[in-house]
Amino acid sequence: MLQDSVKMQQVALDREEFIYSGRIDKRNKKQPEFIFPASSLQFRFFGKKVILVLENRNACWKNYVGAIVDGKQKSWLLNQKGQTEILLLEEEQEKEHEILFFKRQDSCHEIKLCALFFSEGSQVLKIPFRPKRKIEVYGDSVSAGEVSEAVDYIGKADPEHQGEYSNSWYSYAWITARKLQAELHNIAQGGIALMNQTGWFHYPDYIGMETVWNQMHYHPAFGETVPWDFSAYIPDVVIIAIGQNDSHPIDYMKEDIAGEKAKLWKKQYRAFLEKLRKQYPKAYLICCTTLLIHDRAWDISIEQVCQELKDKRIMYFHFQRTGKGTPGHLRIPEAEEMAEELAAYIESLKIEGW
Secondary structure (H helix, E strand, O other), X not given: OOOOOOOEEEEOOOOOOOEEEOOOEOOOOOOOEEOOOOOEEEXXXXXXXXXXXXXXEEOOOOOEEEEEEOOEEEEEEOOOEEEEEEEEEEEEEEEEEEEEEEEOOOOOEEXXXXXXXXXXXXXXXXXXXOOOEEEEEEXXXXXXXXXXOOHHHOOOOOOOOOOOOOOHHHOHHHHHHHHOOEEEEEEEOOOOOOOOOXXXXXXXXXXXXXXXXXXXXXXXXXXXXXXXXXXXXXXXXXXXXXXXXXXXXXXXXXXXXXXXXXXHHHHHHHHHHHHHHHHOOOOEEEEOOOOEOXXXXXXXXHHHHHHHHOOOOEEEOOOOOOOOOEOOOOOHXXXXXXXXXXXXXXXXXXXXXX
């Protein structure tokens, strides 16, 4: 490891100049752990080389991480288990650089940042701008940016893949945040529905967002759950994009929107919104689904719950192609479409302080 002609120096991962974003485990600040998609580390430095050493814990798929290095995007395949040494940057001459390292995928894996090395003599610089606006998203694979890079399959079912096309950078969630110059916490998990025992996440003992929403570590493959401290991040806007995987294994909302199962779901959805409202008394809660094809009954039910709550800061948002855009995951242009509509809607709310 680190055997070449350029001498390297280790830099502590808890330096005050570094900007972390996302629901990150910082109990050990010198070795933070990334769980959710779009979790990131951003830093500037003057030098010519930087290496990041990670420890990967795999649950499924192949696992990739990404970075924006001086404006250009890169990605790396991680070892399934154990450490991976990533050469983030190497150049002949010293100069100023900016890097945003981020988690591309959901809890199909977790990563621990073990060590960061700069070329000897490098200087860590402050980042002049950090967004004041804060957004949080609760969603499924679409919110996570799963299979977003498979641009040859726009409007089509997914190709066979092992995680290589999944990239949270191109999720509508992160694109929306960038359009609004807002920080993002993306609480998104592929396959997740609202309620336990439904959806696709953690087959066959399905786990729903009603269990995951207040956790930092939540995947049973990685041990015990660890609760999240909500005081660490107070969003101005919370987007709830749940209600698409809920039709599995039975699409009871489509079968009978007034039936007992549908009534139970609406009761639980309302309870979930009330829990979020308790955590964030002043936030705008925007409820929606996505362009992924699903029955309209789910959106009708979500809108009904929002109206029943009679809270001016809880609203339902309908995209132009909600539920009828694609049978597969959203590709980059489709995520851009959603983000454009959603960002414009959020701006129209005239949020105080924005």
